[in-house]
Amino acid sequence: MIRAYPLLAERSQELTLGFQRLGLPTAAREYLLEKLPQYRLLLTGLTRVEGRFLVSLFEASTAPGREEYPVYIEGNPKTRLGTGLLVGRREQFERLVAFAREDLQLAGLVAALVQGLESGTAPASLRLGERDFPFGARTYVMGVVNVTPDSFSDGGRHASAEAAIAHGLKLAEAGADVLDVGGESTRPGSRPVSVEEELERVLPVVSGLRARTAVPLSVDTTKAAVAREVLSAGAVLINDISGFHFDPELPRVVAEAGAACCLMHMKGTPETMQVAPHYEDLLGEVLAFLEEGVNRAVEAGVARERILVDPGI
Numbered sequence: 458m459i460r461a462y463p464l465l466a467e468r469s470q471e472l473t474l475g476f477q478r479l480g481l482p483t484a485a486r487e488y489l490l491e492k493l494p495q496y497r498l499l500l501t502g503l504t505r506v507e508g509r510f511l512v513s514l515f516e517a518s519t520a521p522g523r524e525e526y527p528v529y530i531e532g533n534p535k536t537r538l539g540t541g542l543l544v545g546r547r548e549q550f551e552r553l554v555a556f557a558r559e560d561l562q563l564a565g566l567v568a569a570l571v572q573g574l575e576s577g578t579a580p581a582s583l584r585l586g587e588r589d590f591p592f593g594a595r596t597y598v599m600g601v602v603n604v605t606p607d608s609f610s611d612g613g614r615h616a617s618a619e620a621a622i623a624h625g626l627k628l629a630e631a632g633a634d635v636l637d638v639g640g641e642s643t644r645p646g647s648r649p650v651s652v653e654e655e656l657e658r659v660l661p662v663v664s665g666l667r668a669r670t671a672v673p674l675s676v677d678t679t680k681a682a683v684a685r686e687v688l689s690a691g692a693v694l695i696n697d698i699s700g701f702h703f704d705p706e707l708p709r710v711v712a713e714a715g716a717a718c719c720l721m722h723m724k725g726t727p728e729t730m731q732v733a734p735h736y737e738d739l740l741g742e743v744l745a746f747l748e749e750g751v752n753r754a755v756e757a758g759v760a761r762e763r764i765l766v767d768p769g770i
Contacts, residue, residue: 503540511541527553585694600628656683695710695717697750698721701754
Protein backbone atom coordinates (compact mmCIF):
# COMPACT_ATOMS: atom_id res chain seq x y z
CA MET A 458 0.00 0.00 0.00
CA ILE A 459 1.33 3.42 -0.96
CA ARG A 460 1.59 6.02 1.79
CA ALA A 461 2.51 9.69 1.55
CA TYR A 462 3.80 11.47 4.64
CA PRO A 463 4.17 15.28 4.67
CA LEU A 464 7.55 16.56 5.89
CA LEU A 465 6.84 20.03 7.23
CA ALA A 466 9.15 22.92 6.36
CA GLU A 467 9.56 24.26 9.88
CA ARG A 468 10.56 20.89 11.35
CA SER A 469 14.11 20.32 10.09
CA GLN A 470 14.56 17.24 12.32
CA GLU A 471 11.53 15.64 10.64
CA LEU A 472 13.02 16.36 7.22
CA THR A 473 16.37 14.87 8.21
CA LEU A 474 14.67 11.67 9.41
CA GLY A 475 12.78 11.51 6.12
CA PHE A 476 16.02 11.78 4.15
CA GLN A 477 17.54 9.01 6.26
CA ARG A 478 14.60 6.76 5.38
CA LEU A 479 15.44 7.35 1.72
CA GLY A 480 19.00 6.16 2.34
CA LEU A 481 20.52 9.47 1.19
CA PRO A 482 24.13 10.33 2.13
CA THR A 483 24.83 13.15 4.60
CA ALA A 484 25.95 15.67 1.96
CA ALA A 485 22.75 15.18 -0.03
CA ARG A 486 20.63 15.58 3.11
CA GLU A 487 22.29 18.89 4.03
CA TYR A 488 21.90 20.25 0.50
CA LEU A 489 18.24 19.29 0.28
CA LEU A 490 17.48 20.72 3.71
CA GLU A 491 18.46 24.15 2.36
CA LYS A 492 17.00 23.96 -1.13
CA LEU A 493 13.68 22.14 -1.01
CA PRO A 494 10.50 24.18 -1.62
CA GLN A 495 7.33 24.31 0.44
CA TYR A 496 5.57 20.96 -0.07
CA ARG A 497 7.37 17.67 0.56
CA LEU A 498 5.78 14.23 0.56
CA LEU A 499 7.74 11.14 1.58
CA LEU A 500 6.39 8.14 -0.36
CA THR A 501 6.63 4.49 0.70
CA GLY A 502 5.21 1.30 -0.77
CA LEU A 503 5.70 2.34 -4.40
CA THR A 504 5.57 -0.43 -7.00
CA ARG A 505 7.59 -0.37 -10.20
CA VAL A 506 4.59 1.10 -12.05
CA GLU A 507 4.33 4.17 -9.81
CA GLY A 508 8.11 4.50 -9.54
CA ARG A 509 8.59 4.50 -13.32
CA PHE A 510 5.73 6.95 -13.75
CA LEU A 511 7.23 9.44 -11.29
CA VAL A 512 10.75 9.11 -12.70
CA SER A 513 9.62 9.56 -16.31
CA LEU A 514 7.39 12.49 -15.42
CA PHE A 515 10.21 14.22 -13.58
CA GLU A 516 12.66 13.62 -16.43
CA ALA A 517 10.19 15.10 -18.92
CA SER A 518 9.53 18.13 -16.74
CA THR A 519 13.18 19.11 -16.24
CA ALA A 520 13.34 20.75 -19.66
CA PRO A 521 13.34 24.58 -19.54
CA GLY A 522 9.82 25.95 -19.32
CA ARG A 523 8.32 22.57 -18.36
CA GLU A 524 8.61 22.67 -14.56
CA GLU A 525 4.90 21.98 -14.12
CA TYR A 526 5.31 18.94 -11.84
CA PRO A 527 7.07 18.38 -8.47
CA VAL A 528 10.68 17.25 -8.34
CA TYR A 529 10.99 13.52 -7.65
CA ILE A 530 13.91 12.07 -5.65
CA GLU A 531 14.07 8.29 -5.74
CA GLY A 532 15.11 6.37 -2.62
CA ASN A 533 18.22 4.18 -2.66
CA PRO A 534 17.11 1.13 -4.74
CA LYS A 535 19.49 -1.19 -2.83
CA THR A 536 18.37 -0.29 0.68
CA ARG A 537 15.11 1.69 0.34
CA LEU A 538 13.31 0.16 -2.63
CA GLY A 539 9.82 1.58 -3.16
CA THR A 540 10.51 4.92 -1.47
CA GLY A 541 10.74 8.41 -2.91
CA LEU A 542 10.35 12.09 -2.15
CA LEU A 543 8.20 14.59 -4.04
CA VAL A 544 8.94 18.28 -3.54
CA GLY A 545 7.34 21.31 -5.13
CA ARG A 546 4.69 23.98 -4.94
CA ARG A 547 1.05 23.26 -4.23
CA GLU A 548 -0.04 23.88 -7.82
CA GLN A 549 2.61 21.44 -9.10
CA PHE A 550 1.18 18.70 -6.88
CA GLU A 551 -2.33 19.49 -8.07
CA ARG A 552 -1.20 19.13 -11.71
CA LEU A 553 0.46 15.80 -10.86
CA VAL A 554 -2.72 14.48 -9.21
CA ALA A 555 -4.88 15.60 -12.14
CA PHE A 556 -2.53 13.95 -14.67
CA ALA A 557 -2.21 10.70 -12.66
CA ARG A 558 -6.02 10.38 -12.39
CA GLU A 559 -6.10 9.61 -16.12
CA ASP A 560 -4.40 6.24 -15.54
CA LEU A 561 -6.41 3.72 -13.48
CA GLN A 562 -3.18 1.88 -12.59
CA LEU A 563 -2.18 4.94 -10.55
CA ALA A 564 -5.33 5.12 -8.40
CA GLY A 565 -3.38 4.11 -5.27
CA LEU A 566 -0.78 6.80 -5.88
CA VAL A 567 -3.49 9.44 -6.41
CA ALA A 568 -5.26 8.51 -3.18
CA ALA A 569 -1.99 8.64 -1.21
CA LEU A 570 -1.03 12.04 -2.67
CA VAL A 571 -4.42 13.58 -1.92
CA GLN A 572 -4.40 12.28 1.66
CA GLY A 573 -0.79 13.36 2.18
CA LEU A 574 -1.48 16.90 1.02
CA GLU A 575 -4.57 17.14 3.24
CA SER A 576 -2.74 15.88 6.33
CA GLY A 577 -0.11 18.60 5.94
CA THR A 578 -2.65 21.31 6.77
CA ALA A 579 -3.53 22.52 10.28
CA PRO A 580 -6.22 20.35 11.95
CA ALA A 581 -9.59 21.72 12.99
CA SER A 582 -10.40 22.37 16.64
CA LEU A 583 -11.54 19.36 18.63
CA ARG A 584 -14.78 19.75 20.58
CA LEU A 585 -15.12 17.62 23.71
CA GLY A 586 -18.38 18.11 25.54
CA GLU A 587 -18.88 21.85 25.92
CA ARG A 588 -15.22 22.75 25.35
CA ASP A 589 -13.26 23.52 22.20
CA PHE A 590 -9.61 22.55 21.91
CA PRO A 591 -7.91 24.56 19.12
CA PHE A 592 -4.62 22.97 18.12
CA GLY A 593 -1.51 25.13 18.22
CA ALA A 594 -2.89 27.46 20.89
CA ARG A 595 -1.15 25.72 23.82
CA THR A 596 -0.33 22.31 25.24
CA TYR A 597 -3.33 20.59 26.86
CA VAL A 598 -2.95 18.50 30.00
CA MET A 599 -4.71 15.18 30.55
CA GLY A 600 -5.14 14.13 34.17
CA VAL A 601 -5.00 10.35 34.66
CA VAL A 602 -7.39 8.65 37.11
CA ASN A 603 -6.44 4.97 37.44
CA VAL A 604 -8.98 2.76 39.21
CA THR A 605 -6.68 -0.26 39.13
CA PRO A 606 -4.50 -2.15 41.61
CA ASP A 607 -1.53 -2.55 39.25
CA SER A 608 -1.05 0.51 36.98
CA PHE A 609 2.60 1.54 36.69
CA SER A 610 2.05 5.18 37.76
CA ASP A 611 -0.38 5.06 40.68
CA GLY A 612 -1.77 1.53 40.86
CA GLY A 613 -3.80 0.92 44.01
CA ARG A 614 -3.70 4.51 45.26
CA HIS A 615 -7.24 5.33 44.06
CA ALA A 616 -8.79 1.86 43.91
CA SER A 617 -12.16 2.84 45.39
CA ALA A 618 -14.68 4.96 43.46
CA GLU A 619 -14.68 7.62 46.20
CA ALA A 620 -10.88 7.93 46.17
CA ALA A 621 -10.76 8.04 42.35
CA ILE A 622 -13.46 10.74 42.17
CA ALA A 623 -11.66 12.83 44.79
CA HIS A 624 -8.39 12.47 42.87
CA GLY A 625 -10.08 13.46 39.60
CA LEU A 626 -11.61 16.58 41.18
CA LYS A 627 -8.21 17.52 42.57
CA LEU A 628 -6.67 17.18 39.09
CA ALA A 629 -9.47 19.30 37.59
CA GLU A 630 -8.93 21.99 40.22
CA ALA A 631 -5.20 21.95 39.43
CA GLY A 632 -5.96 22.75 35.78
CA ALA A 633 -6.31 19.43 33.93
CA ASP A 634 -8.04 19.99 30.59
CA VAL A 635 -9.30 16.38 30.28
CA LEU A 636 -9.67 13.59 32.84
CA ASP A 637 -8.84 10.07 31.62
CA VAL A 638 -10.36 7.24 33.68
CA GLY A 639 -8.87 3.76 33.38
CA GLY A 640 -10.10 0.46 34.86
CA GLU A 641 -7.64 -1.94 33.25
CA SER A 642 -3.87 -1.62 33.64
CA THR A 643 -1.94 -1.40 30.37
CA ARG A 644 1.54 -1.47 31.87
CA PRO A 645 3.98 -3.90 30.20
CA GLY A 646 3.24 -7.43 31.40
CA SER A 647 -0.27 -6.69 32.64
CA ARG A 648 -3.15 -9.07 31.97
CA PRO A 649 -6.66 -8.16 30.76
CA VAL A 650 -9.72 -7.98 33.02
CA SER A 651 -13.31 -8.89 32.22
CA VAL A 652 -15.90 -6.41 30.92
CA GLU A 653 -17.81 -6.75 34.18
CA GLU A 654 -14.81 -5.99 36.37
CA GLU A 655 -13.73 -3.04 34.22
CA LEU A 656 -17.23 -1.53 34.31
CA GLU A 657 -17.45 -2.06 38.07
CA ARG A 658 -14.30 0.01 38.41
CA VAL A 659 -14.89 2.87 35.95
CA LEU A 660 -18.65 3.45 35.69
CA PRO A 661 -19.18 4.87 39.21
CA VAL A 662 -16.15 7.13 38.73
CA VAL A 663 -17.36 8.49 35.39
CA SER A 664 -20.84 9.12 36.78
CA GLY A 665 -19.46 10.76 39.91
CA LEU A 666 -17.07 13.05 38.05
CA ARG A 667 -19.67 13.97 35.45
CA ALA A 668 -21.98 15.17 38.27
CA ARG A 669 -19.28 17.32 39.87
CA THR A 670 -17.08 18.80 37.13
CA ALA A 671 -17.44 20.20 33.62
CA VAL A 672 -13.98 18.96 32.60
CA PRO A 673 -14.38 16.56 29.62
CA LEU A 674 -14.06 12.88 30.53
CA SER A 675 -12.10 10.24 28.64
CA VAL A 676 -12.10 6.52 29.35
CA ASP A 677 -9.15 4.28 28.57
CA THR A 678 -10.64 1.04 27.22
CA THR A 679 -10.30 -1.42 24.35
CA LYS A 680 -13.79 -2.91 24.78
CA ALA A 681 -16.96 -1.86 22.94
CA ALA A 682 -19.18 -3.03 25.81
CA VAL A 683 -17.35 -0.79 28.28
CA ALA A 684 -17.28 2.16 25.87
CA ARG A 685 -21.04 1.95 25.30
CA GLU A 686 -21.78 2.26 29.03
CA VAL A 687 -19.29 5.02 29.87
CA LEU A 688 -20.32 7.13 26.88
CA SER A 689 -23.92 6.90 28.07
CA ALA A 690 -22.74 7.98 31.53
CA GLY A 691 -21.08 11.15 30.24
CA ALA A 692 -17.65 10.34 28.81
CA VAL A 693 -16.90 12.10 25.50
CA LEU A 694 -13.59 10.51 24.46
CA ILE A 695 -12.51 6.87 24.16
CA ASN A 696 -8.77 6.32 24.59
CA ASP A 697 -7.95 2.96 22.96
CA ILE A 698 -4.41 1.65 23.46
CA SER A 699 -4.98 -0.91 20.69
CA GLY A 700 -5.73 1.74 18.07
CA PHE A 701 -9.03 0.00 17.17
CA HIS A 702 -7.20 -3.30 16.57
CA PHE A 703 -8.66 -5.42 19.44
CA ASP A 704 -12.45 -5.02 19.32
CA PRO A 705 -13.99 -4.62 15.83
CA GLU A 706 -17.21 -3.22 17.35
CA LEU A 707 -15.53 -0.33 19.15
CA PRO A 708 -15.29 2.09 16.19
CA ARG A 709 -19.04 1.77 15.56
CA VAL A 710 -19.86 2.42 19.23
CA VAL A 711 -17.76 5.59 19.19
CA ALA A 712 -19.34 6.74 15.94
CA GLU A 713 -22.91 6.15 17.10
CA ALA A 714 -22.26 8.17 20.27
CA GLY A 715 -20.72 11.06 18.34
CA ALA A 716 -17.69 10.74 20.60
CA ALA A 717 -14.04 11.46 19.88
CA CYS A 718 -11.30 8.84 20.08
CA CYS A 719 -7.57 8.60 20.68
CA LEU A 720 -5.87 5.69 18.94
CA MET A 721 -2.54 4.47 20.27
CA HIS A 722 0.11 2.37 18.57
CA MET A 723 1.21 -0.75 20.39
CA LYS A 724 3.14 -3.85 19.37
CA GLY A 725 1.27 -6.95 20.52
CA THR A 726 -0.63 -6.67 23.81
CA PRO A 727 0.29 -5.10 27.16
CA GLU A 728 1.31 -8.57 28.34
CA THR A 729 3.68 -9.14 25.37
CA MET A 730 4.61 -5.64 24.18
CA GLN A 731 8.11 -5.70 25.70
CA VAL A 732 9.00 -9.26 24.66
CA ALA A 733 11.83 -8.64 22.17
CA PRO A 734 10.06 -5.89 20.17
CA HIS A 735 11.61 -5.38 16.73
CA TYR A 736 10.95 -2.99 13.84
CA GLU A 737 12.38 -2.99 10.32
CA ASP A 738 11.13 0.58 9.78
CA LEU A 739 10.08 2.13 13.10
CA LEU A 740 8.38 5.28 11.80
CA GLY A 741 6.81 3.55 8.83
CA GLU A 742 5.39 0.69 10.88
CA VAL A 743 4.00 2.98 13.60
CA LEU A 744 2.39 5.23 10.99
CA ALA A 745 0.93 2.26 9.11
CA PHE A 746 -0.58 0.87 12.33
CA LEU A 747 -2.15 4.21 13.23
CA GLU A 748 -3.39 4.79 9.69
CA GLU A 749 -5.15 1.43 9.73
CA GLY A 750 -6.91 2.39 12.96
CA VAL A 751 -7.91 5.79 11.57
CA ASN A 752 -9.33 4.12 8.47
CA ARG A 753 -11.41 1.76 10.63
CA ALA A 754 -12.75 4.75 12.55
CA VAL A 755 -13.66 6.67 9.40
CA GLU A 756 -15.31 3.61 7.82
CA ALA A 757 -17.44 3.24 10.96
CA GLY A 758 -18.57 6.87 10.73
CA VAL A 759 -16.20 8.75 13.05
CA ALA A 760 -15.33 12.16 11.58
CA ARG A 761 -11.60 12.59 10.91
CA GLU A 762 -11.50 15.79 12.98
CA ARG A 763 -12.60 13.73 16.02
CA ILE A 764 -9.69 11.29 15.81
CA LEU A 765 -6.45 11.74 17.76
CA VAL A 766 -3.42 9.47 17.41
CA ASP A 767 -0.78 8.48 19.95
CA PRO A 768 2.55 6.90 18.84
CA GLY A 769 2.66 4.95 22.10
CA ILE A 770 6.08 6.12 23.27
